Amino acid sequence: MAASRMDLDGRPIKPITICMIGAGGFIGSHLCEKLMSETPHKVLALDVYNDKIKHLLEPDSLPWAGRIQFHRLNIKHDSRLEGLIKMADLTINLAAICTPADYNTRPLDTIYSNFIDALPVVKYCSENNKRLIHFSTCEVYGKTIQSFLPKDSPLRQDPAYYVLKEDVSPCIFGSIEKQRWSYACAKQLIERLIYAEGAENGLEFTIVRPFNWIGPRMDFIPGIDGPSEGVPRVLACFSNNLLRREPLKLVDGGQSQRTFVYIKDAIEAVLLMIENPGRANGHIFNVGNPNNEVTVRQLAEMMTKVYTKVSGESALETPTIDVSSKEFYGEGYDDSDKRIPDMTIINKQLGWNPKTSLWDLLESTLTYQHRTYAEAIKKSMAKPTSS
Ligand SMILES: NC(=O)c1ccc[n+]([C@@H]2O[C@H](COP(=O)([O-])OP(=O)(O)OC[C@H]3O[C@@H](n4cnc5c(N)ncnc54)[C@H](O)[C@@H]3O)[C@@H](O)[C@H]2O)c1
Ligand SMILES: O=C(O)[C@H]1O[C@H](OP(=O)(O)OP(=O)(O)OC[C@H]2O[C@@H](n3ccc(=O)[nH]c3=O)[C@H](O)[C@@H]2O)[C@H](O)[C@@H](O)[C@@H]1O
Numbered sequence: 241m242a243a244s245r246m247d248l249d250g251r252p253i254k255p256i257t258i259c260m261i262g263a264g265g266f267i268g269s270h271l272c273e274k275l276m277s278e279t280p281h282k283v284l285a286l287d288v289y290n291d292k293i294k295h296l297l298e299p300d301s302l303p304w305a306g307r308i309q310f311h312r313l314n315i316k317h318d319s320r321l322e323g324l325i326k327m328a329d330l331t332i333n334l335a336a337i338c339t340p341a342d343y344n345t346r347p348l349d350t351i352y353s354n355f356i357d358a359l360p361v362v363k364y365c366s367e368n369n370k371r372l373i374h375f376s377t378c379e380v381y382g383k384t385i386q387s388f389l390p391k392d393s394p395l396r397q398d399p400a401y402y403v404l405k406e407d408v409s410p411c412i413f414g415s416i417e418k419q420r421w422s423y424a425c426a427k428q429l430i431e432r433l434i435y436a437e438g439a440e441n442g443l444e445f446t447i448v449r450p451f452n453w454i455g456p457r458m459d460f461i462p463g464i465d466g467p468s469e470g471v472p473r474v475l476a477c478f479s480n481n482l483l484r485r486e487p488l489k490l491v492d493g494g495q496s497q498r499t500f501v502y503i504k505d506a507i508e509a510v511l512l513m514i515e516n517p518g519r520a521n522g523h524i525f526n527v528g529n530p531n532n533e534v535t536v537r538q539l540a541e542m543m544t545k546v547y548t549k550v551s552g553e554s555a556l557e558t559p560t561i562d563v564s565s566k567e568f569y570g571e572g573y574d575d576s577d578k579r580i581p582d583m584t585i586i587n588k589q590l591g592w593n594p595k596t597s598l599w600d601l602l603e604s605t606l607t608y609q610h611r612t613y614a615e616a617i618k619k620s621m622a623k624p625t626s627s
Pocket of ligand 2: 338339340377378379450451452453472473474475477478489490491492494496498536575576
């Protein structure tokens, strides 16, 4: 297998060692799975948790045993970090607080996690001449120019005012009391720092801006494998509602628009970046699926239909309810209005395109959610509640 693997320029790919920080999360677990099953590379997997990659670590008889090594550590305070970065050819940093419910309720933790805690990683890569792939976010674009145009302006139809381009679009955030933007702002500053390390000190870097990657193992189901009062990202919120047969909550009418990409498509893009450094270094890449755009309301309706199909259960009479953002997220919430990624740069550099339609990705994801959680939810709901 290893001998026949070629990069995009027809050169054989040499096995490398990757230091993956945040490897135990949603994206990390899929990336580890891909690297173990389809490549010869080694992974030093760093995280505080490993539940989502346990199936790759045990038992010892797995075909990739020895190629993946888990290190339980918190990058905030662990002297092993520099040594692990030095042992690897490439560092991928995925570690972050990245759930909107945290941005305005825990803005300090959010800023520390997304900026301060990432600083040593950038520094160690730069000082030791190690390549870095850093995970940023589409949230750095903030709001679209379109959202500031008058409602009846014909310019609203012009993609120049809403399609998000890495090298052209501005970053537009709300006021400081809208603490929602603490995440986007911290991510923007770390992007600028990495870019400057590249320009002034020659750091070899790639920045990834994911646009709503979704799929199995995303976040948690409250009360089952996460806190009962926790608020995960929208896929897990709506899955939880469907599993519990409660109406899906639409924040501020569910009018915001998103483009969703299947995690397995997105991981293909990351693998191309890993294995084609000459084409990926020095670039910032949007990774999303511009063809899968929906409003959050439309997402709720589609998830309800798909869940009915995969679970065999009937749909609720009242499938959705409206809730204010203040009630749902608290003071200081604000929202991105629309997120369509421009795909020019990733197409030109890596020839990557997403493949999976929204319906198909929801069908495979909700099949997984139903199989993984339906029984546990039934049991937890059958338990008498203490009075
Ligand atoms: N999922 C998406 O669509 C999406 C979109 C935009 C940006 N991103 C970015 O991609 C990255 C990964 O996202 P994800 O969806 O996999 O999130 P996730 O929360 O599932 O994974 C993040 C992982 O980092 C770990 N981590 C956090 N702080 C750490 C620390 N101090 N030390 C060690 N480990 C730590 C967490 O335990 C977790 O396992 C994040 O940087 C996020 O901002 C993701
Ligand atoms: O995934 C991304 O690309 C980025 O966007 C997410 O931000 P957002 O899309 O706003 O987060 P979601 O929780 O997925 O919410 C999507 C939309 O659904 C709405 N929502 C969420 C949950 C819910 O129960 N109901 C509901 O209407 C939110 O208000 C928002 O408008 C997170 O910031 C990060 O994971 C990431 O940086």
